[in-house]
């Protein structure tokens with residue numbers, strides 16, 4: 217019985233088990249399982265090393281373990297090395313392989329090829345590193361704003377893009393990678409935002425997700441922008457992990473419905 221799971225602390229609200237198990241069922245992978253793996257930081261390395269012996273073929277990694285996962289791995293992709301974080305571990309040939317599917321998953325979720333487009337990324341935390349790396353690799357012209365400007369400067373020095381303190385009022389793409397919106401904060405007060413009917417940002421991605429649309433997603437939709445919400449980004453990174461482990465194309469609609477709680481599966 218091949219087992220996968222998600223390592224986090226806390227992790228009980230993760231939608232990944234519902235998403236992956238729905239995918240296994242849809243493809244007839246009846247003996248595959250996906251488990252929540254709540255592991256505190258001090259036990260992370262030990263827990264990961266024990267997983268292959270317990271039947272695990274792979275694991276997703278979420279807050280706060282992504283950097284530890286990149287350090288622990290025996291082999292890592294270029295994306296992991298550049299971003300400094302891994303969200304997907306694969307146990308193969310007695311080795312731990314680290315990958316970052318947040319970056320390509322983000323590009324998969326975009327409605328257009330970012331090459332030659334202008335992008336404004338808000339935030340300079342862990343998820344911003346994957347988003348900026350993906351956009352820079354994809355040929356976009358990337359500006360990065362962060363509440364703490366020195367963090368944006370450091371990110372751009374390491375990964376690419378240009379740090380700005382007064383972001384432009386227009387760009388082809390606006391990406392919110394800050395945690396603003398998670399607790400119903402008003403993004404128009406906390407962030408230097410301009411999403412209105414003038415269409416300054418024709419495409420808006422909000423990595424934050426919850427039980428309903430975030431205030432930023434609602435405002436961008438009302439302004440007529442093309443909107444990608446955090447659940448779609450979650451689904452796309454999950455689909456890439458799913459494909460690495462099973463070797464099968466992920467049934468995207470099934471994963472999407474499960475992540476959005478539209479199936480009988482528990483949303484985690």
Ligand code: NDP
Pocket residue numbers: 279318338339340341342343344362363364367393394395396398406407423424425445446447449450451453
């Ligand atoms: P980090 O803790 O690494 O970074 C948090 C970022 O938010 C920093 O840039 C921080 O700025 C900024 N921030 C926090 N509070 C405020 C505020 N009040 N005003 C302005 N900026 C603020 O978090 P992550 O990058 O890991 O995650 C960020 C969000 O993205 C979370 O909500 C997370 O759930 C979501 N996420 C979604 C994913 C998906 O698949 N949809 C994947 C990964 C993350 P400063 O540096 O100044 O503190």
